[in-house]
Amino acid sequence: xxxxxxxFLGAKDKISPLAIMxxxxxxxxxxxxxxxxxxQIDAGTAFFDLxxxxxxxxxxxxxxxxxxxxxxxxxxxxxxAWLDGLTERLVSDFNEVWHSKMRDVPLVNKALRVEAVGWRxxxxxxxxxxxxxxxxxxxxxPRVDEDWSALVAGEKELQHFPSGDYEFIHNTRAAIGxxxxxxxxxxxxxxxxxxxxxxxxxxxxxxxxxxxxRAETDRAADIREMREAEVLAEVQPDxxxxxxxxxxxxxxxxxxxxxxxxxxxxxSMPKDAAE
Numbered sequence: 001x002x003x004x005x006x007x008f009l010g011a012k013d014k015i016s017p018l019a020i021m022x023x024x025x026x027x028x029x030x031x032x033x034x035x036x037x038x039x040q041i042d043a044g045t046a047f048f049d050l051x052x053x054x055x056x057x058x059x060x061x062x063x064x065x066x067x068x069x070x071x072x073x074x075x076x077x078x079x080x081a082w083l084d085g086l087t088e089r090l091v092s093d094f095n096e097v098w099h100s101k102m103r104d105v106p107l108v109n110k111a112l113r114v115e116a117v118g119w120r121x122x123x124x125x126x127x128x129x130x131x132x133x134x135x136x137x138x139x140x141x142p143r144v145d146e147d148w149s150a151l152v153a154g155e156k157e158l159q160h161f162p163s164g165d166y167e168f169i170h171n172t173r174a175a176i177g178x179x180x181x182x183x184x185x186x187x188x189x190x191x192x193x194x195x196x197x198x199x200x201x202x203x204x205x206x207x208x209x210x211x212x213x214r215a216e217t218d219r220a221a222d223i224r225e226m227r228e229a230e231v232l233a234e235v236q237p238d239x240x241x242x243x244x245x246x247x248x249x250x251x252x253x254x255x256x257x258x259x260x261x262x263x264x265x266x267x268s269m270p271k272d273a274a275e
Contacts, residue, residue, distance in 0.1 A: 014074070015068060015074075016071055016074050016077045017032065017046035018032060018033075018046075018072045019032070019046075019047060019070070020071070021047045021066040021067065021068060023058065023059060023061050023065060023066055026059040028056050029069055030066065032046050036054070038057040039051075039057065041054070047066065050063060083119050083121070083126055086119075086176075087119050089175055089176055090139070090141075091114050091115065091130075094132055095114045098113075102133065105134065107187040108133040108134045108188075109134070109188040110133060111193060111194065112131065112191060112194055113132075114130070115130075115197075116129070116130055117130075117198050117202055118202050118205035122140075122161075124144075125142060125143050126141040127140050128205065129201035129202075131188075131201050132188075133188060134188060135183065135184075135188065136186070136200070136201060137181040137183055139180070139182075140168060142179075147177075148172070149172060150178070151179075153170060154169065154171075155169070155170040156168065156170070159182070162214070163208050163209065163211070163214055164213065168180040168181060169182070169183075185200075
């Protein structure tokens, strides 16, 4: 498709795969949920995935003559674009910290890089994991109508999730403003690859919202005591063979429930290192 006279000039970043399009000549709709029996187009085929030679089944007008009638996915696309913009700034800011301050610090893991993982909206606020060569934190950013620029660095508060209550520390940075962070891992020596760290970060974002994990979060002292041994057992599964029933299964670096619920229980790093 070389030109598009319809909505948004065919900008794919504004028209979602769920969009119901309509021929502006005869008003025949194309609904991706239904496809097109006439051309044997399967249900679930987005408008922009139709063959180049597809045309209106009623009047044969080309794809370029279709407009958006309704788009159930447009709000989700706008939200995703907003989140992507925030996380790009977050990653850029901490990349600057990495290159300017942290590269020669002994505790860093140079096999890793700064990456935002699993970001989503929670109570109207952006939430996700930020991992770096020196920490993995659960990070919360303010809602559109909130101003966290006056947060006092180092102050703490509890945030409530289905799996339990977690301690977040306040901080601010010039590039992103105020944010709240909950420490998951620091330092990062137990991770051997970026993929392993990303897998754990993604698992955190799943386990955080599971109600069945709440009982585990009430055992803070036990979790704190077991954490170091369990991390080692996950990185070196064979070492776990003679441990008790709390030993994590031998499955690479996939985190155990306890590991994922130690958020806020990890000893704090010096402020200049944790940023």
